[in-house]
Amino acid sequence: MTKKELTMEKREELLQVLKDRFEKNMHRHEGLEWAEVQAKLDANTEKLWSLNEMEETGGEPDVVGHDNDEYIFYDCSAESPKGRRSVCYDLAALESRKKHKPENNAIDMATAMGIEILMEEEYRALQELENFDKKTSTWVQTPADIRELGGALFCDYRFGHVFVYHNGAESYYGARGFRGSLRV
Structure with missing residues (x-):
């Protein structure tokens, strides 16, 4: 096996x-x-x-x-998956942290799992099915030009709307994880 x-x-x-x-x-x-x-x-x-x-x-x-x-x-968990929270965006972000490094990063975790992190458009489409991330937030695939400047994007659902925000890619929070997609 x-x-x-x-x-x-x-x-x-x-x-x-x-x-x-x-x-x-x-x-x-x-x-x-x-x-x-x-x-x-x-x-x-x-x-x-x-x-x-x-x-x-x-x-x-x-x-x-x-x-x-x-x-x-x-x-489709109501909130960002618990086993994928408290991670920064990618390996470069993880390596840039001098102190208090998280255990992992979203991009490498998704790759190891054989899935893709949702793109902003996919996240918005998911929210049209029902409302997710009312208390948490989710990293989404970040355009290269934003990532090259040290940033990364994340989304959540508040006040009846999907919001897209930016943060330093090295940041991580207990309420932020990532959602994945898989095509079969």
């Missing part, structure tokens, strides 16, 4: 959790059928491993769309 495979028992457990979440939240994926999603997952076991990583870190992944014969999963 390779590192990025689940045991049969864990696989079945995860598929049941995903199926239950899918069926309880049909407003996120109207017109899609679980059997078709599961068939894609059965054919792409490495993606199932990534979904398990999303689940284990508190992301509560769910299908939010279908595009070019791929199902799109986003983290």
Whole structure:
């Protein structure tokens, strides 16, 4: 068994959790059928491993769309995933900190999990399904020109609106994490 495979028992457990979440939240994926999603997952076991990583870190992944014969999963936890908070934006930001370094950074964590950090447009689309991050915030992919100047972007939902902010990429807070996306 390779590192990025689940045991049969864990696989079945995860598929049941995903199926239950899918069926309880049909407003996120109207017109899609679980059997078709599961068939894609059965054919792409490495993606199932990534979904398990999303689940284990508190992301509560769910299908939010279908595009070019791929199902799109986003983290749908009410708040930024607990197991992915208190991280700065990327490795360069982490290395730039002289004191009080966080344990990890969002970009490297996402890469290790086999997922992508949401882009601002994806974050806004997620908020159209229901409202997330009413108490937390989420790092989003940052354009290179902003990142080159030391900044990074994050979003949250307050006062009935999605807000996009900037911060130094090296900053980290207990209420800021990141949400991921995965195409299967």
